[in-house]
Amino acid sequence: MQIRVARGFRQRLCGLAWRGPVDYALEFPRTRSIHTFGMRFALDLIWLDRAGAPIRVDRNVPRRRLRSNRAASSVIEVPAGEADRLLTYLRSSR
Numbered sequence: 001m002q003i004r005v006a007r008g009f010r011q012r013l014c015g016l017a018w019r020g021p022v023d024y025a026l027e028f029p030r031t032r033s034i035h036t037f038g039m040r041f042a043l044d045l046i047w048l049d050r051a052g053a054p055i056r057v058d059r060n061v062p063r064r065r066l067r068s069n070r071a072a073s074s075v076i077e078v079p080a081g082e083a084d085r086l087l088t089y090l091r092s093s094r
Contacts, residue, residue, distance in 0.1 A: 001089045003027050003076060014038065015077055025078040025086050033068040034075050036061055044083035046090075047072040054090060057083050 002024040006012045016026055017038035025046075028034060036043055045058040047069040058067050060080045069075070078086050 001025055001078075001082070001086050003086075003089075005029060016043070016079070022079065025076045025082070027074055027076045029074045031075050032070055032072050033066065034077065035067075036063050036065045039063045042080035043077045044080050044086075046076040046078070046083055046086060048074045048076065052090075054087060057087070059083055 004024050004026050006015065006026050006028045012028060012031075015028070015034070016022055017040070034045060040063070042063065043061045045061055045067055046054050047056040047058075049055045049071065050073045052074075055071055056069055061067060076086065
């Protein structure tokens with residue numbers, strides 16, 4: 001699974017919202033909070049520490065929600081149900 005990095009204000013604001021079906025994950029560096037306003041589908045959120053290791057997974061986060069993790073250094077969002085595939089990818093790439 002490919003991981004793209006959200007760069008720029010607009011991409012960070014919108015994330016995966018307003019996109020059709022996607023086959024990639026979107027990472028938000030330097031982020032401890034994320035929203036799902038404007039989403040058309042639920043998300044899985046993988047919170048990473050400074051070393052890039054997963055520290056928490058929020059599964060099937062519905063639309064119009066706000067999630068935070070004070071210990072996180074970044075977060076990756078993927079369509080709901082894809083967290084396990086992404087975690088497998090992250091573990092194999094180390």
